[in-house]
Amino acid sequence: MSKKQNKPIDPVVIVMLGVVFVAIAVAMIAFQPDSNSINIAPGSGTMSQLVVAFITGITTGGLSCLAVQGGLLASSLAHQIEQDYVEHAARSGHGKKSKTSAPVRSNSALPISLFLLAKLIAYTLLGALLGWLGSYLTLSPMSRAVLMIAIGIFMVGNGLRMFNVHPIFRYFSIEPPKFITRYIRRTAKGTDTATPIFLGLLTIFIPCGVTQAMMATALGTGSAVMGAALMFAFTLGTSPVFFVIAYLTTELGAKLEKFFMRFVAVVVLILGFVTLDGGLNLIGSPLSFQNLTLRLAAQGSALNLSPSESIVSAQADSPQPATDGGLILEVQNSGYFPKTLKAPAGKDFTLNLVTDNTYSCARDFVIPALNFYELLPDTGTVQVNIPAQPKGSTLFFTCSMGMYTGQIVFE
Amino acid sequence: MIKKTFKIPDMTCSNCAMKLESLEDSLDGVKEINASYHRLEMVIEYDETRLTDDQIVAAVKKKGYRAEIA
Known part of the structure; x- marks a missing residue:
């Protein structure tokens, strides 16, 4: 009953x-x-x-x-x-009308x-x-x-x-x-x-x-x-x-x-x-949503500044130069900082990847265009030699899952 | 034995096709059923002396779908 x-x-x-x-x-x-x-x-x-x-x-x-x-x-x-x-x-549809007809999954x-x-x-x-x-x-x-x-x-x-x-x-x-x-x-x-x-x-x-x-x-x-x-x-x-x-x-x-x-x-x-x-x-495509956003953000910030301000901004946005003249990229649990690096065109340089208790997939660092891939130590510095790139070109880098991204703009 | 094609417009995934094919096991007189979600249809080979179109449509309806002779 x-x-x-x-x-x-x-x-x-x-x-x-x-x-x-x-x-x-x-x-x-x-x-x-x-x-x-x-x-x-x-x-x-x-x-x-x-x-x-x-x-x-x-x-x-x-x-x-x-x-x-x-x-x-x-x-x-x-x-x-x-x-x-x-x-x-x-x-x-079978006409079994019931008050408790709420679907139970x-x-x-x-x-x-x-x-x-x-x-x-x-x-x-x-x-x-x-x-x-x-x-x-x-x-x-x-x-x-x-x-x-x-x-x-x-x-x-x-x-x-x-x-x-x-x-x-x-x-x-x-x-x-x-x-x-x-x-x-x-x-x-x-x-x-x-x-x-x-x-x-x-x-x-x-x-x-x-x-x-x-x-x-x-x-x-x-x-x-x-x-x-x-x-x-x-x-x-x-x-x-x-x-x-x-x-x-x-x-x-x-x-x-x-x-x-x-x-x-x-x-x-x-x-x-x-x-x-x-x-x-x-694959380092400039057409990905993240890379498009990065480029637009970089272009937007450059357009909004006067030439003198632009230089200051570039310096502020860029990482502190390393002692050997290279650039530093901080690899953190939440991604790469700064997201946009500015490097001189036509010159080789060293990119210093610095991790400090980093356990996220940002550790799996990839530069698709250079076919570079390395699992970084959770704490330490890894140096990568970046060959000379033409002026105006961009190298995209990412984690191995394509979740965290960044770019190096050559000027 | 005859072979007939029924349109099943309500199929929403390939599991629906598998579900319809399970009528092979429960409907008397059926030799083979091939259902396709891609084409939204079901091809059924059956003994017309033991099974009618209406019975097929009713069995399909019981599974939750409408069936129309193509």
Whole structure:
């Protein structure tokens, strides 16, 4: 008689929980606690290395990876959400009118869990390979750029598909071969398991900066077992952040079903553009949004000043010259300072990259045009010889994920 | 056995196609179903003595989609 039914949680409570959680996570990032360090001392015990890896994952790793790999998770959830939407529409269409017809989404936990499980397995295997093979498996910045551009285009296409902009965008949705779908259908109960698993496995190709640093640590272990254990501990640490944010987001969406499809499409579009922009940064394209902004800002500041003021500004904007006559670029957790360096044209010079407790992906320094790539020490100075460049030219530099950028303008 | 194509305008992703293909397992008289999200259609090969168009449309509707004979 009395149907046992869970009382839906008030959306406001969910929103508040989500906001509080994100605030705590952002505070952790902003204040960079010591536990963010991934500098595992060679002499420290195995267990403490794993604990540090786990803590790194649960603090900076989770959000950093979510920023980079969130698109893949969103893509895998998008399929589930679309299907839920259709099922709900079908139920409503059958005339079963009920006062409690608010859609209850209980399916989002499964794809998120599958995505994270696949990610955990993939990274554990990757850790084992890295520990065993050393640095041979590291993706070059250029190949990562190509991958990011391809993923970015894929995501933007999918976002436009979800907005139903044009039938052509339907081809951005991958249709698995018939024999695979039949196999999945007959071996698994649902049909929604393959996508999140596949996308979870794909995350190894787009590691975030913190993950890359952890991969470098796994390389240094020189042991397949230790490399696997280290990556397992780190990825396990990132999982709760992924899960909670993704789950709260989709549960919140269940309350706002009507608008949620468009919300997901917008998120996929934005993440797609961000990924695409990162890829363009990595190939040193002047057409990326960040590089365009940098150039416009530099031109704008030059236009607004008189010639004498411009010289003063250039000096103020430029870093302090190093003792050897080179230039200094500060590599901080939040990017490169100053963002625009001014260097004399037609002359070789030394660029001093200075890190000081820097653990973000800014450490993975790339100058695409010079094919220069180096993982900087967390604290120290690395000198790079910049060959003479013609007047008016610009060299763009970036982190290996294309997140942080800057430029050297030759005058 | 005959082969017929149905337009399924409500498909929103390739999972929808997989879902429609699962009718292979539940509809009597069906030999094979090939659904495509890209083309928004479903090609069904079935025994017309055991299954009617209306039954197919009804089964598709149960899955949450409209079906029209192409």
